[in-house]
Amino acid sequence: MPAQRYAPIEDHGIIGDLHTVALVAKNGSIDYLCLPSFDSPSVFAALLDAERGGCFQIAPHLDDAVTRQLYLPDTNVLLTRFLSDSGVAEISDFMPVEDAGVAHNVVRRAKTIRGEVCFDMHCDPRFDYARAIHSVVPRGDREVLFIGSSASRELVLRLRSSVPMHVENGAALCRFTLGAEQSAWFVLEVVGAQDESPCGHPDYVSEAFKQTVNFWRRWISRSTYKNRWRETVNRSALALKLLTSREHGSIVAAPTFGLPEHIGGVRNWDYRYCWIRDSSFTLYGMMRLGFTTEAAAFMRWMMARSEELEPDGSLQIMYSLDGSRAPREEPLQHLEGYMGSRPVSIGNAANVHLQLDIYGELMDSLYLYDKYGSPIPHDGWVNVVRLVDWVCANWRQKDESIWEVRGGRREFLYSRVMCWVAIDRAIRLATRRSFPAPLPRWYEARDAIYMDVYERFWSAARGGFVQHPDAATFDAAALLMPLVRFISPTDPRWIATLRGIEQELVSDSLVYRYRSSEAFSDGLTGQEGTFSMCSFWYVECLSRMGDLRKARFFFEKMLGYANHVGLYGEELGPRAQHLGNFPQAFTHLALISAAYDLDRRLSTAGFDS
Numbered sequence: 194m195p196a197q198r199y200a201p202i203e204d205h206g207i208i209g210d211l212h213t214v215a216l217v218a219k220n221g222s223i224d225y226l227c228l229p230s231f232d233s234p235s236v237f238a239a240l241l242d243a244e245r246g247g248c249f250q251i252a253p254h255l256d257d258a259v260t261r262q263l264y265l266p267d268t269n270v271l272l273t274r275f276l277s278d279s280g281v282a283e284i285s286d287f288m289p290v291e292d293a294g295v296a297h298n299v300v301r302r303a304k305t306i307r308g309e310v311c312f313d314m315h316c317d318p319r320f321d322y323a324r325a326i327h328s329v330v331p332r333g334d335r336e337v338l339f340i341g342s343s344a345s346r347e348l349v350l351r352l353r354s355s356v357p358m359h360v361e362n363g364a365a366l367c368r369f370t371l372g373a374e375q376s377a378w379f380v381l382e383v384v385g386a387q388d389e390s391p392c393g394h395p396d397y398v399s400e401a402f403k404q405t406v407n408f409w410r411r412w413i414s415r416s417t418y419k420n421r422w423r424e425t426v427n428r429s430a431l432a433l434k435l436l437t438s439r440e441h442g443s444i445v446a447a448p449t450f451g452l453p454e455h456i457g458g459v460r461n462w463d464y465r466y467c468w469i470r471d472s473s474f475t476l477y478g479m480m481r482l483g484f485t486t487e488a489a490a491f492m493r494w495m496m497a498r499s500e501e502l503e504p505d506g507s508l509q510i511m512y513s514l515d516g517s518r519a520p521r522e523e524p525l526q527h528l529e530g531y532m533g534s535r536p537v538s539i540g541n542a543a544n545v546h547l548q549l550d551i552y553g554e555l556m557d558s559l560y561l562y563d564k565y566g567s568p569i570p571h572d573g574w575v576n577v578v579r580l581v582d583w584v585c586a587n588w589r590q591k592d593e594s595i596w597e598v599r600g601g602r603r604e605f606l607y608s609r610v611m612c613w614v615a616i617d618r619a620i621r622l623a624t625r626r627s628f629p630a631p632l633p634r635w636y637e638a639r640d641a642i643y644m645d646v647y648e649r650f651w652s653a654a655r656g657g658f659v660q661h662p663d664a665a666t667f668d669a670a671a672l673l674m675p676l677v678r679f680i681s682p683t684d685p686r687w688i689a690t691l692r693g694i695e696q697e698l699v700s701d702s703l704v705y706r707y708r709s710s711e712a713f714s715d716g717l718t719g720q721e722g723t724f725s726m727c728s729f730w731y732v733e734c735l736s737r738m739g740d741l742r743k744a745r746f747f748f749e750k751m752l753g754y755a756n757h758v759g760l761y762g763e764e765l766g767p768r769a770q771h772l773g774n775f776p777q778a779f780t781h782l783a784l785i786s787a788a789y790d791l792d793r794r795l796s797t798a799g800f801d802s
Contacts, residue, residue: 199240199243199531199532200218200219200220200222200224200240201770201771202240202452202531202762202770202771202772202775203756203757203760203762203770203771203775204218204219204220204756204757205217205218205219205224205225205240205756205760205775206262206264206271206273206286206757206758206760207269207271207432207435207448207760207776208269208270208271208286208287208288208299208435209269209288209435209448210288210289210290210296210297210298211290211296211434211435211437211438211439212229212230212231212296212297212438212439212440213226213227213228213229213230213231213233213288213297213448214226214231214435214436214448215237215286215288215299216240216448216449216775217262217271217273217286219260219262219273219757220250220252220260221250221251221252221253221273221275221284222239222248222249222250222252223237223248223249223250223286223299224237224238224239224240224246224248225237225238225239225240225241225449226249226299227448227465228297228348228350228383229296229297229348229383230438230514231436231438231445231448231465231514232445232465232466232513232514233348234320234321234322234324234348235247235319235321235322235323236318236319236320236341236348236350237249237318237319238319238322238323238528240449240452240531241451241452241528241529241530241531241537242323242528242529242530242537243529244529245319245323245527245528245529246319246323246528247317247318247319247323248315248317249299249301249315249316249317249318249381250313250314250315250316251284251301251303251312251313251314251379252312252313252315253275253280253282253303253310253311253312254310254311254312254313255275255276255277255279255280255282255310256277256279257277257278258275258276258277258282259275259276259277260273260274260275260276261273261274261276262274262757262758263757263758264428264431264758264759265406266424267409267410267413267414267427267431268287268405268406268409268410268413268431269287269405269409269431269434269435270285270286270287270402270405270406270409271285271286271287271758272284272285272286273286274306275310279308280305280306280307280308280309280310281305281306281307281308281310282303282304282305282306282310282312282371283303283304283305283306284301284302284303284304285300285301285302285304285402286299286300286301287300287401287402287405288300288405289401289404289405290405290408290439291439292404292408295382295390295391295392296439297382297383297385298380298381298382298383298392299380299381299382300378300379300380300398300401300402301378301379301380301381302376302377302378302379302398302402303371303376303377303378303379304371304374304375304376304377305371305372305373305374305375305376306373306374307373308373309370309371309372309373310370310371311368311369311370312368312369312370312371312377313366313367313368314354314356314358314365314366314367314368314369314379315364315365315366316337316352316364316365316366316379316381317363317364317365318339318341318350320339320341320342320348321341321342322525322528322539323527323528324525324527325341325342326341327339327340327341327342327363328340328341329360329363329364329365331358331359331360334357334358334359335353335354335355335356335357335358336351336352336353336354337351337352337358337360337365338350338351338352338384339351339352339365348383349383349384350381350382350383350384351381351382351384351392352365352379352380352381353379353380353382353392353393354367354377354378354379354380355377355378355379356369356377357369378398380392380397380398409431412431412434413427413430413431415483415484416430416482416483416484417482417483418481418482418483418785418788418789418792420792420796421788421792421795422752422788422792424759425752425755425759425784425788426482426784426785426788426789428758428759428760429478429759429781429782429784429785430478430479430482430484430781430785432759432760432776432778432781433475433478433479433778433781433782433785434484434487435448436448436475436776436778437487437490437491438514440514440515441494441514441515441516442487442490442491442492442493442494443467443472443491443494443512443514443515443516444467444471444472444475444476444491444778445464445465445466445467445514445778446464446465446466446467446468446471446774446777446778446779447464447465447763447773447774447775447776447777447778448464448465448774448776449464449465449774449775450462450463450464450465450537450538450539450774451463451525451528451530451531451534451537451538451539452531452534452762452772452773452774452775453530453531453532453534453772453773454721454722454763454764454772454773455534455720455721455722455772456531456532456533456534456766456772457532457533457534458534459534459535459536460721461530461531461534461535461536461537461538462538462541462543462774463522463538463539463540463541464541464774464777466511466512466513466514466519466541466544467494467511467512467513467514468510468511468551469495469508469509469510469511469512469551469554469555470510470548470550470551470554470595471778471779472491472495473551473554473555473557473558474554474558474778474779474782474783475491475778475782476488476491476492476558476562477557477558477561477782477786478781478782478785478786480561480562480565480566481785481786481789482785482789485565485566488562488566489566489567492559492562492566492567492569494516495555495559496569496570496572496573496576497516498512498516499573499576499577499580500572500576501516502576502579502580505583506579506580506582506583507580507583507587508551508552508555508580509544510543510544510546510547510548510551511541511543511544518544519540519541519544520539520540520541520544521540521542521544522538522539522540522541522542523538523539523540524536524537524538525537525538525539542599543593543597546592546593546597547590547591547592547593547602548592548593548594548595548597548608549584549587549588549590549592549594549608549609549611549612550592550594550595550605550607550608550610550611550612551611552580552581552583552584552611552612552615553610553611553612553613553614553615553618553677554611554614555615556577556580556581556614556615556616556618556619556622557614557615557618557677559577559618559622560618560619560621560622563622563626564625568626569622574622574626574628577619577622578619578630578631580615581615581616581619581630581635582631582634584612584615584616584638585616585634585635585638588609588612588638588642589604590602591603591604592605592608594607594608594670595607595608595670596670596706596707603661603663604649604661604662605660605661605668605670606646606650606658606659606660606661606668606670606671607668607670607671607673609642609645609646609650610642610646610671610673610674610677610679611677612642613639613642613643613646613679614677614679616635616638616639616642617639619635620632620635620636620639623635643679646658646679649662650662651686652664652665655667655693656689656690656692656693657686657689657690657691657692657693657694658671658674658686658690660707666697666707666708667690667693667694667697667698667707668706668707669694669698669704669705669706669707669724669727669730669731670706671690671694672691672694672704672727672730672731672733672734673730674687674690675687675734675737675738676730676733676734676737676786682734682737682738682739683738683739687738688738691734691738694731698727699731700723701747701750702728702731702732702746702747702748702750702751703723703728703754703765704723704724704727704728704730704731705721705723705724705727706721706724706727721764722764722765722766722767722772722773723764723765724763724764725751725754725761725762725763725764725765725777725780725783726763726777726779726780726782726783727783728747728751729748729751729780729783729784729786729787730783730787731747732744732747732748732751732787732791733783733786733787733790733791735747736787736790736791736794737790737794739794741791741794741795741798741800744787744791745791745795745800748787748788748791751784754769756771760775760776760781761775761776761777761780761781761784762774762775762776762777762780763775763777763779763780
């Protein structure tokens with residue numbers, strides 16, 4: 194019983210345990226899971242190769258069934274329902290965190306609501322990105338061990354079941370029938386040093402379900418956002434929480450690798466790492482909602498990275514979850530790729546990029562955390578001084594910038610603006626906290642950057658700030674200029690730039706990040722979709738300039754592009770299908786920021802809910 198061939202990216206919900214995330218399709222198949230951590234090798238990857246990748250599917254036999262998938266409100270517990278005239282079936286999926294059982298296990302419960310329903314279960318792990326051969330050891334008819342290995346480690350999984358199973362071709366299978374109100378459960382866990390685990394207790398599934406529900410409801414109740422789009426904002430917050438590492442405090446950009454930005458193309462990356470940029474913005478979003486514990490955990494992780502600055506004072510742009518250098522990019526040639534999109538790559542070549550914008554994003558978040566969270570310590574400030582001094586000396590360099598282009602370095606507007614942000618926030622922090630700092634040098638560099646932007650990036654011919662000094666094109670990254678307070682949202686030059694972006698990059702509420710042309714190539718073949726986070730940046734720009742009716746209209750149109758459980762990938766394709774790694778943290782935090790700003794301004798202006 195193989196998984197349905199390439200269930201669309203948007204047909205998935207996610208579950209997780211703050212160590213990793215599983216993607217569960219509407220057909221009842223877990224199509225993607227890396228164990229035991231986000232950046233571990235995959236054990237299920239049918240989303241990237243339906244035949245070789247491996248899956249864990251529970252499928253009811255119901256003719257002409259309609260499928261519905263939803264989250265239990267205010268939780269990350271996923272329900273998949275199958276509705277037909279002959280019966281109604283339901284699958285519950287969740288991953289307990291340490292507070293609610295034991296981490297590194299997937300709990301699945303099949304239930305018949307009405308009628309009598311026959312189910313098939315098929316658990317077929319493929320270890321080490323489907324590169325390793327594994328062995329299977331049955332222990333009676335209700336427990337199976339899967340033993341796989343890679344170059345770095347051995348991984349043992351144990352599948353327990355409340356119904357009899359058998360082994361066939363390296364997979365565990367069973368067929369079972371449930372009458373109304375009857376249920377069966379399956380628990381797939383990573384076997385640790387101790388063979389015994391709480392998962393073997395007869396009441397484990399029901400108790401873990403209750404505790405997991407309670408954990409998530411307690412967590413989301415801490416949100417300070419109670420306004421117009423509460424359910425949508427809470428779902429984004431719950432998704433962002435799933436992308437955080439409980440062990441390290443770091444935040445992954447997305448839990449997946451290899452999902453394409455262009456179907457059939459080469460734009461297939463690995464996002465299971467901690468980008469300084471993405472994490473800093475996520476921190477900002479979490480603080481806005483009152484989740485200071487998560488902000489503090491990330492700041493501890495970041496302060497540890499500041500102790501490891503390069504000799505010249507610079508940072509890496511991205512790290513593995515534990516703070517080590519992210520691995521080099523490596524193609525997995527044996528995998529077919531999602532709908533033939535190859536190569537599927539792990540690791541990321543951007544780990545050697547120069548991306549000057551990261552210093553601005555980091556310093557902006559650090560400034561806000563010091564103001565609304567906890568004051569940064571002396572040792573942290575000493576490292577900030579080294580870092581900002583490096584920015585003062587290097588802001589004129591060309592780089593790959595936010596979009597991580599592979600067509601050569603340029604002087605990008607966005608990087609230049611964010612270098613200004615880095616120095617500006619350091620000056621504000623030093624002044625507010627009376628920290629010792631080389632303020633004359635910092636003021637000089639900050640003001641030089643400001644004048645450089647106005648003198649070299651303003652194009653009278655285009656009537657706006659262009660992507661780089663030699664360009665005649667706009668870049669959606671410029672939408673952050675008023676959001677980071679480089680320019681007023683009502684400044685005539687900004688309004689002119691926004692109109693240029695609207696003409697060149699905006700299609701209704703959807704926004705492209707840039708347009709490739711002969712004058713500017715990102716070094717890759719194939720066309721992209723619209724970037725959903727840019728669409729939410731656009732909404733916030735409209736909100737800040739006072740066009741509240743238009744901002745609200747486009748914001749609520751963008752909410753309609755979420756998938757069935759409120760999640761977003763990186764991009765939307767020609768048919769508004771979700772593309773890129775899924776779900777993407779950047780998109781959800783941009784949604785939170787836009788909702789927060791727009792809500793506040795609508796209330797101030799006296800708009801009804």
